[in-house]
Amino acid sequence: MKKRLYAAFIVIIFIFLWYVQITPAGSFINIENIEYGIDNTFKVNELVEAKITLTNSSPNNFKGKLSFERWNIYKNLSGLGGRPEKRRVKVFSFSKEFEIAGNSKKVIILPVYLGVDDSEQYLRVYTSDGRLISSVKIKPKAYYLKDCVGIFSHMAAASDLSYVLKNSGKAANVVVLGSKNFPIRESLLEMFEFIIIHNYKTSNLTAEQYQALKDYVAKGGNLLITLGENYQKNLSVFTDDFLVGSIGKVKTGDIVLKRVSQKDYTQNVAASSNQEDTVLKKIKYVEFDLKNAELINQKHIQRIKYGKGIVLVTSFDPFDNQFTGEEKKKIFEIIIENMNTSFYNPQNFYTVYPANSIFYTAVNVKWPNSTIILILIALYIVFVSFGNYFILRRLNKRHLTWQLILLESIVWTVIIFGVASLYRINQPNVNAVNFIVYNSDGKGYVVDKYYQIFSPFGTDVEIKSIENQKLEPIFLNYDFWTYRDNPTNDFDYTPWNKIAFRGLTGPFIKNIKDQMVYEVDDIPLDVNFNVKDISKITVEINNRSDYKIKNIFVVLYNNYVYIEELKPHSKATKTISNIYGMLVDEIRNRFYNNQRGIIRDFRLIDRETELLSSLIPNDLSNPFLIGHIENYKNDKLNINSEVLKVRSEAVFRKDLSRVTIFKNKRIILPGSVTPNLIKNTFPNVNYITPNKAISFYGKGELELEYDLSGYLDRIEKVLIQMPKQYGRYNVDEFIFNVKTQKWDKITFDKPLALGSHEIEKYFQNNKIRVRIVGKDEKSVTAIPLISAEGGEK
Template sequence: MRKVVNRALIFILAIALIIPLVLVKGETVKADTKKGITVKTTVGFNDKYKIGYYTPINISIKNDYKDIQGTVEVKVPTSENKYDSYLKNISIQKGAEKIVTINVPVKQAFLKYEVSIKDGSEEVYSEEIKVGNSTNQTVKFIGILSDDFDSLTYLNKIPAPKGVTLSTELIKLDENKFPDYLQVLETFDIIVINNFDSSKLSKEAYENLKSWVKLGGTLVIGTGTNYNKTLSLFKDDFIKGQPGELTKVNTTKIYSIATNGDNNNPVSVENLNIQLDRSNTNIQEGNSKLLQTVNIGTGNVAIAGFDFGLKPFVGWANNSSFGEKIFSMINPNFVNSAKFDNGYMNTYFSVSELVNNLMNKKANINMYLIVLIIYIVLVAPTSYFVLKKLDKREFMWITVPCIAIVFGVVVYFLGSGTRLSDVVANNANIINMDSKGAATKNTYVGIFTPKKMTVEVSSKEGQKLESVDNPNYNGNADNAKKNELDTLIREDKGTIEFKNKSVLATRTVKIPSSNISIGKIDADVSIEGDEIKGTIKNSTSFDFEYCYVITPKSYYILGAVKKGDSVKLDKKTGDYNGDINQLTYENKIYKIGSPNASDEDRYNGSLFRMSYSESMQTTRIKDISIIAITKDNISKPLVVNGKDSVVKDRTIIRMPLQLNFKNGDTIQYPTGFVNYRVVEMSTTNYDPYGEVFYGAGTPEIVYDIDKNMIVSELKLDSSSTSSNTGASNAAFEVYDYKQNKYVSATSDSFSGDDVKKYLSNDNEFKIKISVSNNGGPVQIPEISVKGKVK
């Protein structure tokens, strides 16, 4: 009997050893990988790229080997033994040359990626390239589209908050180098188009440019004598306006802006008179508008009436300072806060949480624990003592397997309700809408399968799906090996193939941004005191399960609002410190930080945060928004392994409210609506994302109050600094402009004639915070003001 068992074991071991060899035999066999093929590879833009973002890898191929019909692949290590493959098809004849661009993520590690070229299944070229440890997030990228790049190199400074040091990389772009992939375009902080035929950009590049602006990008367009070239792309309603005549304008504003008013000499510029819809004028001389800005989504588009590449700007000693000043006019957030986060790094963790939480078929862990404890008690001590008492201990070899079988059946039926029977796509839709109903949708999808299997995902509408992968490299970079394929991303087809991931693993993809028509949210609201009064009507196509109005300091829970119904804003639900973390984690709207939080709370709270995270530059909420969540299906099913997936949708809609702070000749800005600047860091450290100070020092903050008002009341609200951020270690002083010095703040409210001495001629209010090392971080306080129109 023993011989039979031993032979069986040897046979099983032999089979186990042979199977891997059989499997390997079917894989690609490497050929002479450099024979007759010359490849030059560059990473990023002029070898510049950012960790945590996507970047293009440009592969220039000269083929003197043979006709090749196959693929070009970049292997990106994900762990010590796995890699993701970014793949494009290629057809190149012998003697020909071709450039292939593949967009890949730059991981948080210094790694060796691999470039591979295959003819069919035969690998004809492979080489490792080094990627990583390049540019960090304090370096800002300015992309320049111009036929005369050298004339614009003075635009090399992006403004920053006081005490924050940034450096800038100018990137020369053209119609061939312009990113056709939104995740690559997100690397750029500013894009300048000047003296360039913009119609040369592809349709895909233009759509990405528009999406980039809507998500917070800053686009600067120079016109002047070359306006026909520069504006040739913008024929849709992305920028609404009408160009007028070219005129010569003598202005003192150019030199004055660059020198902070020290030089007011006039200069002549060729200026195009453009009438832009809903624009803000940044620079004006008489009736001539020299620079205008249009807010689109959370981004900004600036159009200058002049050409940035002509005199007086070229060769001018102060041209770099002028560029920095107009950038701060176009996008005040450059000065008011520094954005060091990025969508790619933050999105992965937020999206993984979202799509996992939506999967509500979860096992009851407590029940499993009870069953397991009963099983352990029965299978060992109970069986032993019962059989011992019956003097039948030899039956243990029968009772233990029988008990195991019984409990196996119990566990099977307990888990049957949590198992999937079909492939399920959990969709988290984030819709940003304006007051007219124009809306953009981003969709993040988690694919879940009933068993371990290879999953190929594609879009029925032909959209190119994007992989949402871990931005970090999991393992020792020195030991990285590209042995096992984890995920295959076919860039030219837009499909993604996940290789044999476990049932518990999340397969996450992103559907590119798209415009969507769902109706609109009608709001008839106004400010009364510190509260918002009015009516919200759901004129969309969907029922709202939850609806809120969120301001920088208060929140209104409106409940469910069915389509066609209206709800009144009578009284705010509560106040908070202005930080989104308090709304979602600390039992204000949600309590996802609590171990007792419901699955519904966790998911909606994560979705709530995600609706802000795509556009927020800090954790502080700066505007008034209507937030609505619906469970109605909006997305179409993805194709998974040739079949439509089961769709489970959860959608959040966010619409910023534009309120008029004037009522007749009265003006009132509630707490949180006055912009501020950090003008002196002292010896403290400043975190612009959380807008808090760390360490001992005396930082100074200036509040820019509306210059067109006569302030009668001003209140300094430091409640946010004395809550969870532990600012009991902070004392405030207020600058007295009559005495030209700081004085102790005996009150946080100022009114009547008393308030005048604390305001400059430009309505600036300045404070100094004395921070000690005895407590936690100190949050910048907010102010509210009331007054009359000048």
């Protein structure tokens, strides 16, 4: 017995020594340093780039895997003795394989996603065979929640910008950018409210970095390019059609900046602090013309739309040392006002992301083809009926009929379910949802694309990128999902190549996102505003495409046209209807009222509403069209090492011009000129979008200024009208007389028409001011709409 115990002990010692000897150098791999985001600046609820420094203190080379893991903690109250127990569940992981030489360091870049909940997050190192050898728990700090601004320039300009923003009431992390720290993934740029190119040779950017910058703008980002003396450096990378225009000479002269374009009607403004225009004396600027640009401040600030984003170009350097601090503050207030940033928007401003119903309902998701199953069922029916009869008759054992039917039912059921399982597991169904924006220049971009993967049975799903795809999991607002679990829960992600879902239970729908921005051909859809009378407008929509388009909305500020379905190569003409409240609610009510039958499918109503509303722009002064194509171009996706043909749908927006041409006359459409807010003391407001007030009530005063410069060379007729749908009660209305410098009392009971004589009387530098006074708590008013007719611009 002792000999056996000795032998067993020797074997155990031998195995232990052998294990220790073959243990790889990974025992000496340590996570030495972690840097988050760009210059340690990031937002916790967005994708973050982490730079992890690993050290290998062993002389041997090591090959393994670095993994970021997120674990949810659940409290289980049914533990032993009634004591609560914690249950840890891994939600997802991002992994990257690496090699490191002996006695060396290596920096690995890995995306991470840091939330603000009680989840636990780890960086871990594994050996090639999957053994854990190093682990560090990470947790972000609260100060990372600040807004961020990026600037291609030197530190002095970054400090200057930080000071200006702070004095304007908004502190932000200002990050100095360059080719060394600028990421190649546009999803890592989402933390920036805007990016400035000020004093930097942009041709230093790689092709991938430049593409990431353009994609950042297309997805809704803001880019400011300053010219001045540094214009050649700043524009050196823009050699394609991203910016089209002409550059003139560098000049020195005075620049007149219009007063701050305050358009936030949701906040009370007792009196404007910027009543006068600002004159910048003897400033160096560059003459330039940007194609299809909107003139914000004569030609010194020009704006174009690129996808969902904004590109703003200034003729001068806003960081010029001869500007005072107050002048820099005014310049950046104008710049930020004309971007998609939330810096100066009200607290209830929010960014629209696709909501849950989009991810859990898909119009093109169907069960796989069941032809084989139907054939097996038909054979079963034939065999049980005629087959039984001939077999039992041949054997002369008809008394076994019911026993044979029972046996055949069991066997055939096993066969049918076996074939169905094999057939359907290997063929998941995929639907692609494309979000497309067509700018007024006719160029279109797929700014967001989601793939929905459906299977009725449990299975493993592994998706790999093909061609130009930049596949990423979905974790926007991850911590706030209310439906079962996150649409991309339980996955392993290898940036930027592979996403693997393991052990899925069916039925399921899983979603992933393609971060690539694709240019697409125009959908030939013409929109003509027929303005026989400025106060009465009809809209003609001509579908010249081969697509059947459903749920078309043409929005003209607080009016819209709705067409339920427009067949290929067909036309429709509609009279505009009023929007009485929130635009999203108006869209939802349309879908609700259009559904046939007693029982309405609220999932489809919610999905269609959220699809279309996700493309509604923040600025409603530009007319636009949104629509839905259920059968768009075919797509493809690599699933389980097989390239599948994917059906796709498209939700699109077409930006339209604010000025229409009718009988050779140019007409500014009503609502296209958003007035500047001079004064507002009304205590209550109603909204058309979450950050756009449309009507006011209570005792107060409203003073507005309309600026028609940049639209018409010559103003011949003007019409000012009060929207009827919001009510108008117990108010006094005035218009400012520039001749007498007094307020003339008027009334908006009917549209107010101004001819050439009245235009000279009330317009100065193409500007006109309106004042509305609410007499008591029952007073109701809205923002008057202005339209004009005149000569060519």
